[in-house]
Amino acid sequence: MASSTTTSGQMHRVTDGSVHTPLGFKATGLHAKVKRKRKDLGVIVCDVPASAAAVYTLNQIQAAPLDVTRESIAEGGTLRAVIVNSGQANAVMGKVGVADAYEMRDKTAKTFGLDPRDVAVSSTGTIGERVQMEKILPGIEALQPEATAASSNAFAESILTTDTCTKETCYATEIDGKTIHIGGVAKGSGMIHPNMATMLSFVTTDAAIAPEHLQQALSEITDRTYNRITIDGDTSTNDMVLTLASGKAENKPLHPGHPDWAHFIQTLECVCEAQSKQIARDGEGATKLVEVNVKGAPTAEDAGKISKQIVGSDLLKTAVFGTDGNWGRIICAIGYSGVTIDPETIDIAIGPHLTLSQSEPVDFSEEAVTAHLEQDEVFIEVDLHIGDSSGKAWGCDLTYDYVRINAGYRT
Template sequence: MASSTTVKGCMQKIADGSVHTPAGFKAAGLHAKVKRKRKDLGVIVSDVPASAAAVYTLNQIQAAPLDVTRESIAAGDTLRAVVANSGQANACMGKVGVADAYDMRDQTAQALNLDPLDVAVASTGTIGERLQMENILPGIAQLQPETNRAAANAFAESILTTDTCTKETCYATEIDGKTVHIGGVAKGSGMIHPNMATMLSFVTTDANIAPDYLQQALSEITDRTYNRITIDGDTSTNDMVLTLANGQAGHEPLHPGHPDWTHFMQTLECVCIEQSKQIARDGEGATKLVEVNVQGAPTDEDAGKIAKQIVGSDLLKTAVFGTDGNWGRVICAIGYSGVTIDPETIDIAIGPYMTLSQSEPVDFSEEAVTAHLQQDEVFIDVNLHLGDGTGKAWGCDLTYDYVRINAGYRT
């Protein structure tokens, strides 16, 4: 049994948890030979129909699997399974790409004895290459979903592209005295920028919640989490966050007026924050996770916008890589964020070290700031002194390896 650690209130982090941990979910992943060696095909399955909610990339060019998934969810707001492949994105392939996405859905439904509209589809990889259906369709028939850690990890491996590691997490809370689990698995490494990224994230929960309330919760939390990460300023064609809630925990239905609604929202947000940070930390070529925290903004939306602008600045990202405590790059990003500010009231700190107070430079130890910038996690704090708005964003440094990886992405 997975061990747990109390994080906040009744919330617990499940040490070895993933998408299989919530009751009634199984997973599988295998090597279908789309890629040379690594796993490239996987499935998550709910034992019963699950309320479904999704958020998609805002890129106007969207891959065929997103349209197929929208259709499945719209048919009844529930799903039983999601099938995903890596290696090819099935994007910009015209009619043949749409047909291939439907074939993935139909083959998965047949293999699991489901209706095709019970199945969502996701793909990630190179744009403009046709799916290797001669490998994918037989691979789907070989998938054997199971409820164990190895199966969940196999799925996590099957969706990776340039990622260097899997990204899994799970938290638990109490609803009506019943234990509710929320598990997540994600991929994302490059071509990541709000809103969303070359990012797939799948969240499972045994919570009992209607699809419209689940969509409300996911959309709200996505704005504060997945939409606050940036690696390189590009927004992909395939990005999706998909959440399934199958009600197997056995509590009364959740809604915003439920006394434990806050517990559910906090736990779901913890899962999404952790997934977002895992993605940002694993940016292509990255050596450091960068977290920007903005306070004192006119609104939370303004704070989030400024935080994203700072963490997305190439000049700031290269300064972090070079361990250069150049706070001028931070205030510059604040100035062109598009948010109305007072140029005379800004505080900036790098780690615990104040570098600017009320827009006046502060003497600080360059050596101490450099030492902070050498850590695996770098923190930048900004206070605008204009209101109560707060917001965070996450990113990474920009390194020589980012250029090397992307210069040879297809070779």
């Protein structure tokens, strides 16, 4: 296990940490030959019943694995494993899709000596194609999860679709004098516009926390992280964030009245934000991560809504790609966000460069703004001057390659 010494009240990133780092968890992935070359089947297994919480896509068309996972969690609020395939989404497949999802659950349970209700199921890939069960079922039998960085990376590879890289992170902190870890693996590159998106995120922790409190924490944090990323405005059918807590750190069970509750929330949010930014950075064809911070809003909800509206603007995204400091596209998005604002009090900065003050243009260096827009990370800040709340959102630029990738997605 990676080094994870902590100081009380502090947290730090764990080098090479991932979903295997929290005590009690193992993972792996392999090539079941659904895809031509890349890994396409993975599993996370916990040694003990883990408190479970999940947030799902709000698309009204939902893939069969989501219903199966909901059922498993509802049985007792705990899980022992999650099985994931990539290549076929098992979405809009009718009764056969439901049967396949249950068969994946049952096969995983049998392979690892679990009750079927201990297993969650997740799929990602092309909608309307049946999962190749003749390859998936033998693949499940061949999975051999381990608590190593290499095995977690194999899992991270197995869930990718159009992603260009794996997305893993882990943080350690101290609760009740015990070191706890929170690790995450995610996938997502296109069809990203939560609530949720074509993204999957699996988060593990060895903190002790009851399912209902874990759900409360995850739901709250999702609104500020995963639901603040957008790439192309499309909300998918399969997407899910699943969090498992083994309790093996042996802290006193966390709850909203626990003295370290806020610290736990902060650490979990740090992991979820890191995963969200990794997804946004890896947007299909993207060359830049864009972060928008809106402050001076009446409520955090208003700030989040405006920041997401800005980062989701195709005109803004293409301006970032073209390194064009056109702040007019920013204020336009603010105006149609649906949030009540004062049109006379808005400040806009691109990077450190103020371009609008109290809704009036200011002199700025076009060359300096262009230089900022040429960076891998672009920052935009808006101050509405009508409140004390703030919120962030993340996205990417819109490039020629986005069209190329999606025009040939099935070919």
